[in-house]
Amino acid sequence: MNIRYFAWVRERVGVEEETIEVPASVATVADLIAHLKTLDETYAAAFDEEDAIRVALDQVHVEADTILGDAREIAFFPPMTGG
Amino acid sequence: MNIRYFAWVRERVGVEEETIEVPASVATVADLIAHLKTLDETYAAAFDEEDAIRVALDQVHVEADTILGDAREIAFFPPMTGG
Amino acid sequence: MTVTPLVRVQLEDFDAQAEAGHLTEGRRDVGALVTFTGLCRDEAGTLSALELEHYPGMAEAELGRIAGEAISRWPLTGLTVIHRHGRIRPGENIVLVIAASSHRRAAFEAADFLMDFLKTRAPFWKKEHLVQAEDGTGEGDGNRTSAWVEASTRDDVDADRWT
Amino acid sequence: MTVTPLVRVQLEDFDAQAEAGHLTEGRRDVGALVTFTGLCRDEAGTLSALELEHYPGMAEAELGRIAGEAISRWPLTGLTVIHRHGRIRPGENIVLVIAASSHRRAAFEAADFLMDFLKTRAPFWKKEHLVQAEDGTGEGDGNRTSAWVEASTRDDVDADRWT
Numbered sequence: 001m002n003i004r005y006f007a008w009v010r011e012r013v014g015v016e017e018e019t020i021e022v023p024a025s026v027a028t029v030a031d032l033i034a035h036l037k038t039l040d041e042t043y044a045a046a047f048d049e050e051d052a053i054r055v056a057l058d059q060v061h062v063e064a065d066t067i068l069g070d071a072r073e074i075a076f077f078p079p080m081t082g083g
Numbered sequence: 084m085n086i087r088y089f090a091w092v093r094e095r096v097g098v099e100e101e102t103i104e105v106p107a108s109v110a111t112v113a114d115l116i117a118h119l120k121t122l123d124e125t126y127a128a129a130f131d132e133e134d135a136i137r138v139a140l141d142q143v144h145v146e147a148d149t150i151l152g153d154a155r156e157i158a159f160f161p162p163m164t165g166g
Numbered sequence: 167m168t169v170t171p172l173v174r175v176q177l178e179d180f181d182a183q184a185e186a187g188h189l190t191e192g193r194r195d196v197g198a199l200v201t202f203t204g205l206c207r208d209e210a211g212t213l214s215a216l217e218l219e220h221y222p223g224m225a226e227a228e229l230g231r232i233a234g235e236a237i238s239r240w241p242l243t244g245l246t247v248i249h250r251h252g253r254i255r256p257g258e259n260i261v262l263v264i265a266a267s268s269h270r271r272a273a274f275e276a277a278d279f280l281m282d283f284l285k286t287r288a289p290f291w292k293k294e295h296l297v298q299a300e301d302g303t304g305e306g307d308g309n310r311t312s313a314w315v316e317a318s319t320r321d322d323v324d325a326d327r328w329t
Numbered sequence: 330m331t332v333t334p335l336v337r338v339q340l341e342d343f344d345a346q347a348e349a350g351h352l353t354e355g356r357r358d359v360g361a362l363v364t365f366t367g368l369c370r371d372e373a374g375t376l377s378a379l380e381l382e383h384y385p386g387m388a389e390a391e392l393g394r395i396a397g398e399a400i401s402r403w404p405l406t407g408l409t410v411i412h413r414h415g416r417i418r419p420g421e422n423i424v425l426v427i428a429a430s431s432h433r434r435a436a437f438e439a440a441d442f443l444m445d446f447l448k449t450r451a452p453f454w455k456k457e458h459l460v461q462a463e464d465g466t467g468e469g470d471g472n473r474t475s476a477w478v479e480a481s482t483r484d485d486v487d488a489d490r491w492t
Contacts, residue, residue: 007382007454008477059387061450075384075452079480082381082412082453083270083367083424083444090219090291091314142224144287158221158289162317165218165249165290166204166261166281166433182364183346190368194419197370200363200440201345205353207360207431256357268370271487274441277363281433324434 001032001068005046006077009053012046013076022068029055030064032074047076054079084151088129089160092136095129096159105151112138113147115157130159137162171233171245175225177252180262189244189266196243198270200277202263208256214295217312218260220251221289232283236265239279240272247280249290279328285321334396334408338388343411343425352407352429359406361433363440365426371419377458380475381423383414384452395446399428402442403435410443412453442491448484 001022005013026032033050036043047053055062056075068074084105088096109118116133119126130136138145139158151157172188174180182203190196206216229247237245244266254260261284265276292315335351337343345366353359369379392410400408407429417423424447428439455478 004384006384006452007456056384056387056452059384059390061391075387077384077452078454078477080449080452081455081478081480082383082451083448087221089221089289090293139221139224139289142221142227144228158224160221160289161291161314163286163289164292164315164317165220165288166285182349186345186366190420192420194371194374196368196420199366199368201366202433202437203349203362203364204433205359205362208357209431211357257353257355257359268372270365270367270444274365274437274444278437281437 001071002073004073004075006075008078009046009076012042014042027067028064029057029062029066029068029074032068033064033076052078084154085156087156087158089158091161092129092159095125097125110150111147112140112145112149112151112157115151116147116159135161169237169242169244171230171237171247173226173229173233173246174248175220175222175229176248176250179250179259180248182259182262182264185246185248185262186264189246189264193243195268196266197268198266198273200265200270200273202261202277202281203259204261204281206254206256206258206260212296213256214297215256216254216260216315217293217295218251218254219291219293220249224289225249225251228288229284232280232287235283236276236280240265240267240276241269242267242272242276245276245280247284249284249288251290282321282324282328286317286325291315332400332405332407334393334400334410336389336392336396336409337411338383338385338392339411339413340415342413342422345422345425345427348409348411348425349427352409352427356406358431359429360431361429361436363428363433363436365424365440365444366422367424367444369417369419369421369423375459376419377460378419379417379423379478380456380458381414381417382454382456383412387452388412388414391451392447395443395450398446399439399443403428403430403439404432405430405435405439408439408443410447412447412451414453445484445487445491449480449488454478 002019004017026035037047057071085102087100109115120130140154246264248262263277263280265273267273295312409427411425426440426443428436430436458475
């Protein structure tokens with residue numbers, strides 16, 4: 001699955017974009033975040049303020065309990081500050 | 084006192100502006116309208132829909148019970164439709 | 167710093183972009199600009215032109231009073247109100263309001279307030295001149311080819327939102 | 330007739346007057362045009378520039394969804410949304426929203442709604458680059474010379490007005 005990061009989430013993870021293998025046990029957005037946090041210290045720190053992170057699945061806003069299904073792209077970013 | 088008329092009030096009275104002597108018995112805007120209606124049929128017809136007529140005294144909106152005082156100009160006109 | 171509104175009543179058209187520029191150029195404190203432009207419309211294709219009568223002197227004074235009220239209610243950095251009078255054809259501009267502020271809510275509310283009060287309190291009256299029924303192009307002087315626009319109760323309701 | 334909004338995300342500045350012209354020219358059904366322009370401000374004189382990061386693809390898509398929602402809620406004749414990204418200096422334009430309608434209330438509400446939702450839902454993030462304390466002109470790369478703007482709870486409150 002393709003993962004994209006923006007703003008301070010991108011800076012903390014250290015990459016803009018990456019592709020990861022999603023284990024079969026991962027069903028929802030929250031499951032994926034929990035999985036990423038187990039990978040290493042960097043992810044654990046980046047997702048530490050989990051409530052402050054927003055998620056888009058295939059470029060549509062979703063909540064933590066959304067099923068990943070066959071989405072190709074997920075993005076993590078802070079609350080938006082455009083306008 | 085100088086009287087000005089606008090829009091359909093002007094068309095019904097037939098003049099844009101005129102100066103009239105205000106009798107001592109006339110104290111308020113309503114008194115003045117009542118006085119004008121006694122002058123002739125034209126005024127009586129022009130002020131027939133009295134509730135539909137707005138009044139400004141020295142270029143400030145006022146109500147029918149406002150005292151004329153030493154105002155120099157009064158204006159009568161329909162509800163406004165600018166913008 | 168007290169903001170002085172720019173208020174004009176004029177026959178000629180206005181330049182919204184130039185007026186907006188006057189409120190922002192050389193400044194760093196304007197975060198939001200809300201511009202309202204009112205145009206002469208004619209969905210039915212029956213209108214030849216609007217004729218806008220006004221009360222010279224009072225029109226400027228009353229717009230100034232409404233603008234002053236807006237400035238006292240919202241933290242604005244600038245405020246512009248321009249209202250045309252005379253003959254205005256479909257598609258042409260009638261009125262321009264620009265509210266500038268650090269914050270967007272103040273700019274939106276001030277422009278909205280200004281239009282609501284302008285509609286019910288500024289001494290302007292619209293007369294519609296209709297195209298002649300026969301050929302659809304000429305302009306009649308006869309009966310029923312022109313009529314004063316009636317005030318809308320909707321405008322009073324809108325103005326009452328602010329009291 | 331369904332209205333198709335114009336949505337653009339771009340590096341370069343926009344021309345508000347030209348965009349407004351596209352919504353009115355050759356038409357007789359537009360009575361009201363409400364334009365919102367958001368600018369980069371810096372009252373304190375400490376900002377060198379804003380850097381606007383965005384999510385390419387989703388930014389356009391989400392602005393399109395918000396614009397579509399506005400069109401379904403209000404009887405608009407046209408709707409334009411342009412958001413810049415990249416480096417923006419104090420006094421420069423960031424965002425433009427223009428709502429056109431026969432009636433002013435629809436135009437005001439649609440523009441207001443669009444800005445509220447854009448603020449909380451469009452994937453843009455602002456980073457402030459500060460001028461260096463020492464000489465007040467240069468721009469630093471060191472500690473504390475740049476910071477992400479935090480989302481305002483006020484924006485959430487504004488967006489909740491429409492639900």
